[in-house]
Amino acid sequence: MLKKKICMVGDFSVGKTSLTQKFVNNVFSEKYLTTIGVKIDTAFINDTKLIVWDVAGRDSLSPINASYLVGANGIVLVCDGTRQSTVRDIKDIWQVVKERIGEVPTVVALNKADLEDWHIDAEQTAYFEEQGWQTFETSAKEGQNVKALFEALVSEIG
Amino acid sequence: MVETNLQQHINQQLFEKLELAYFCVDQSMRVIDASENLESYGYTGVITGANADDCVDFMFGLDAHTELDLPLVESPSGKKVSVSLLPGSTFLTVLISNASVQADQRQLLQQKANENELLVEQQIILMKQLETASEMLEQKNVQLEEASRLQTSFLSGVSHEFRTPLTSIMGYTNLVKQALESASDESSENDKVQHLRAVQRSSKHLLSLVENLLDHGKLDSDEIVVRPKATDLAEIFNDVKLLLKPLSDAKHIDFFVELDFEQPMMVVTDDSRLRQCLINLLGNAIKFTDSGSVRLTAVLSNDFLKVEVSDTGPGISEENLAKIKLPFWQAADTGKTGTGLGLTITERIIELMGGELEISSVLSSGTQVNFEIPAPQLNATLEPIAAVAPSFKQAKILLAEDDYDIADLIVMMLSERGYQVSHVDNGELALNALESQEFDFVLMDIHMPIMTGYDVLAELQAKGNTTPVAIMSASTVESDRAKAEQLGCFDYLIKPVEIDDVIRVMNLALEQ
Ligand SMILES: Nc1nc2c(ncn2[C@@H]2O[C@H](COP(=O)(O)OP(=O)(O)O)[C@@H](O)[C@H]2O)c(=O)[nH]1
Ligand SMILES: [Mg+2]
Numbered sequence: 001m002l003k004k005k006i007c008m009v010g011d012f013s014v015g016k017t018s019l020t021q022k023f024v025n026n027v028f029s030e031k032y033l034t035t036i037g038v039k040i041d042t043a044f045i046n047d048t049k050l051i052v053w054d055v056a057g058r059d060s061l062s063p064i065n066a067s068y069l070v071g072a073n074g075i076v077l078v079c080d081g082t083r084q085s086t087v088r089d090i091k092d093i094w095q096v097v098k099e100r101i102g103e104v105p106t107v108v109a110l111n112k113a114d115l116e117d118w119h120i121d122a123e124q125t126a127y128f129e130e131q132g133w134q135t136f137e138t139s140a141k142e143g144q145n146v147k148a149l150f151e152a153l154v155s156e157i158g
Numbered sequence: 159m160v161e162t163n164l165q166q167h168i169n170q171q172l173f174e175k176l177e178l179a180y181f182c183v184d185q186s187m188r189v190i191d192a193s194e195n196l197e198s199y200g201y202t203g204v205i206t207g208a209n210a211d212d213c214v215d216f217m218f219g220l221d222a223h224t225e226l227d228l229p230l231v232e233s234p235s236g237k238k239v240s241v242s243l244l245p246g247s248t249f250l251t252v253l254i255s256n257a258s259v260q261a262d263q264r265q266l267l268q269q270k271a272n273e274n275e276l277l278v279e280q281q282i283i284l285m286k287q288l289e290t291a292s293e294m295l296e297q298k299n300v301q302l303e304e305a306s307r308l309q310t311s312f313l314s315g316v317s318h319e320f321r322t323p324l325t326s327i328m329g330y331t332n333l334v335k336q337a338l339e340s341a342s343d344e345s346s347e348n349d350k351v352q353h354l355r356a357v358q359r360s361s362k363h364l365l366s367l368v369e370n371l372l373d374h375g376k377l378d379s380d381e382i383v384v385r386p387k388a389t390d391l392a393e394i395f396n397d398v399k400l401l402l403k404p405l406s407d408a409k410h411i412d413f414f415v416e417l418d419f420e421q422p423m424m425v426v427t428d429d430s431r432l433r434q435c436l437i438n439l440l441g442n443a444i445k446f447t448d449s450g451s452v453r454l455t456a457v458l459s460n461d462f463l464k465v466e467v468s469d470t471g472p473g474i475s476e477e478n479l480a481k482i483k484l485p486f487w488q489a490a491d492t493g494k495t496g497t498g499l500g501l502t503i504t505e506r507i508i509e510l511m512g513g514e515l516e517i518s519s520v521l522s523s524g525t526q527v528n529f530e531i532p533a534p535q536l537n538a539t540l541e542p543i544a545a546v547a548p549s550f551k552q553a554k555i556l557l558a559e560d561d562y563d564i565a566d567l568i569v570m571m572l573s574e575r576g577y578q579v580s581h582v583d584n585g586e587l588a589l590n591a592l593e594s595q596e597f598d599f600v601l602m603d604i605h606m607p608i609m610t611g612y613d614v615l616a617e618l619q620a621k622g623n624t625t626p627v628a629i630m631s632a633s634t635v636e637s638d639r640a641k642a643e644q645l646g647c648f649d650y651l652i653k654p655v656e657i658d659d660v661i662r663v664m665n666l667a668l669e670q
Contacts, residue, residue: 013276032272032273036230037238037264040231040232051215051219070226081597091472
C-alpha cells in the first residue's frame with residue numbers, strides 16, 4: 001500500500017486542525033482548542049494512505065518543532081486570510097521546513113475564506129507564486145477546496 | 159546476584175512509574191521485540207515480524223539510524239506520549255512514555271497565551287478601525303460645518319432677495335389704498351394705474367424668485383420643464399426693464415435696453431421661463447456692478463432670439479468662471495447677498511430652451527453673458543384677449559376653489575368680462591353642481607377638502623361627463639400635471655394663474 005506523510009504547518013489558530021478534521025472526519029468546530037505537540041490522523045485518497053501530522057502552530061511561546069517534519073513527503077502551509085501576519089510568517093516557517101527536510105512538494109491554504117474581513121491581495125501571495133506553490137482559498141467551516149487541497153498535494157508528490 | 163536483582167527491581171519500578179513502553183525494530187523496520195503495555199497507549203498489533211509503520215502510524219517515514227525526540231504525540235488512546243528513537247548498532251529502540259501531566263500543563267498555558275495574542279491582534283485591528291472612523295467623522299464634521307455655513311448665507315440671501323419686491327408691493331399698494339380712501343382724490347387715475355403696474359411687476363419678480371427656489375430642488379431630478387406658447391416678446395423685455403430699472407437707479411448706474419423689434423412681437427416661447435432668466439442675469443449684473451452700466455440687447459432674426467447682458471462690473475477671474483455656475487457659490491463667497499441659485503438655474507433653463515449660456519469676462523473691465531434660443535415668429539398678432547368673442551359671453555362657468563380670496567378675485571374678474579360664474583368650495587359640491595346643472599367650463603383647484611380635484615376628474619371620467627375642466631394647481635411637479643392630464647383635464651394652469659391665461663384656455667375649450 002502506498003503511504004505518504006503530510007505535515008500541516010503554519011501560525012497558531014489559522015485552521016490546521018480544522019482543515020485536517022474536515023478532511024479526515026468531515027467535522028468542524030467553532031471552538032478554538034490549541035493543539036499541543038502533534039496529532040496524527042490517517043485518510044485515504046484513492047489507494048494512497050495519507051498520514052497527516054497536525055503539528056502545533058508557531059506561536060509566541062515556541063517555534064515549530066522540526067523533528068515532527070522528519071520523513072514528510074509533502075507540506076501543507078496554512079495561513080488565515082483574515083490575519084495578514086499569518087501570511088507574512090509563511091516565509092520564516094518555510095525556512096525552518098527547508099533546513100530540516102529540504103524542498104518537498106508543498107501547497108498553500110489561504111483559510112477562512114468564508115469570513116467577511118478577508119485581507120489578502122495579490123502582492124501578499126506573490127511569494128507563493130514565486131515558489132511555484134499551488135494556492136487554495138479554503139474554508140474548513142464550509143468545506144470549500146479542502147479536498148482539492150489535499151488531492152493537489154498528493155498529485156504533486158506523485 | 160543480589161545486585162542484578164536490585165538493578166532489575168529499580169528498572170522495573172522506573173518502567174512502571176513512567177509507564178514506559180517500548181518496541182525494537184531491525185534495520186528493515188521490522189519489529190523484533192515489544193513490551194506488553196504498548197496496548198495501554200492504544201498501539202495494538204505490535205508483534206514480532208510486523209512492519210513498524212503498519213502498526214504504529216508515526217513510524218512511517220522514519221529510519222533506524224536517526225536519533226529523534228518526538229515530544230507530546232497524541233497516542234491512539236488519546237493520551238499524550240513522549241517518543242524517543244534510540245538507534246543502536248543493529249536495531250532501533252523506540253521508547254514511549256506517558257506525557258499527559260506535562261501536556262495538560264502545557265495546554266493550559268498555551269491556550270491562554272494564544273488566546274491572549276489573538277485578543278491583542280483583534281485590538282490592534284479595532285484601534286485602526288477606530289482611527290479611520292474618527293478621521294472620517296472629523297471630515298464629515300468639517301463638511302457639515304461648511305454646509306451649514308452655506309445654508310445660513312443662503313437663507314439670508316433668500317430673505318434679502320424677497321424683501322426687495324415685497325417692499326415695493328407693500329409700498330405701492332399702500333399708495334393706491336390711500337388714494338382710494340382719501341375723499342379728495344388728488345392722484346390721477348393714471349398714477350394709480352402706474353402704481354398697480356409696479357405692484358404687478360414686483361409680484362412677477364417675486365414669483366420668479368420663488369420659481370428659482372423650486373427649480374433648485376428639481377435641478378437633480380431633471381424636472382424643470384419649459385412650455386412654449388404664443389407670447390409677446392416685446393412685452394417681456396419691457397416688463398423686465400421696468401422691473402429692474404429701480405434697482406439700477408438705486409445704485410446710480412446706467413441701464414440700457416436695446417431691442418431690434420417693436421411691440422407687439424408675437425413668438426412662441428415660454429414667457430415665464432424667459433422672464434425668469436432675464437431677471438436672474440440682469441439682477442446679477444446690477445448686483446455686481448458698482449459704477450458704469452448694464453446693457454441688455456436682444457435681436458430677433460430668422461426665428462432665433464439672441465440676448466446679451468453685459469456689465470462694467472469687476473469681472474470674474476478664470477478660476478471663478480469655472481465655479482460660477484455651481485449652486486450657492488456666489489452667495490457664499492463674494493460677500494454679496496443673494497441665493498446664488500440664479501445662474502445655475504438659468505443655465506439649465508436656457509439649455510432646455512435649446513440654447514447655451516456663455517459667459518466671458520475680463521477682470522476689472524466687465525462681464526458678458528450671451529445666449530441664443532429658438533423663438534419662432536407668429537405671423538398674426540393675437541387678438542387682445544379682453545375682447546372675448548361675444549358668443550362666449552353667456553358661457554356658464556363653475557369655479558371650484560376653497561380659498562375664498564382667490565375665488566372672489568377670479569369670480570370678480572370673470573364677471574367683469576361678462577361670464578356667469580358659480581362658485582363652490584370643495585370637490586363634492588363641484589360634482590353635485592355638475593350633476594344637477596349644465597356648465598360650459600370648469601375651473602378647479604386640486605387641493606380641496608372632502609374631494610380633491612383629482613377625485614372629481616376621476617368621477618367625471620367614470621361618468622362620461624365631458625365638460626372641459628381646467629385645473630389650477632400650485633404644484634410645478636411634472637408628475638402632478640401628468641396625473642391630471644391622464645384624468646382628462648383640458649389644461650393645467652400653475653398658480654398664481656393670470657386671468658388672461660384662464661380666458662385664453664376657456665376660449666379654446668369653448669371653441670371646440
Ligand atoms: N470561519 C472559519 N473559522 C475557522 C476556519 N478554520 C478554522 N476556523 C476557526 O479558527 C480557530 C482556529 O482553528 P484551528 O483549526 O484550531 O487552528 P490551528 O491552530 O491552526 O490548528 C477555531 O476557532 C476554528 O473554529 C474556517 O475556514 N472558517
Ligand atoms: Mg491546531
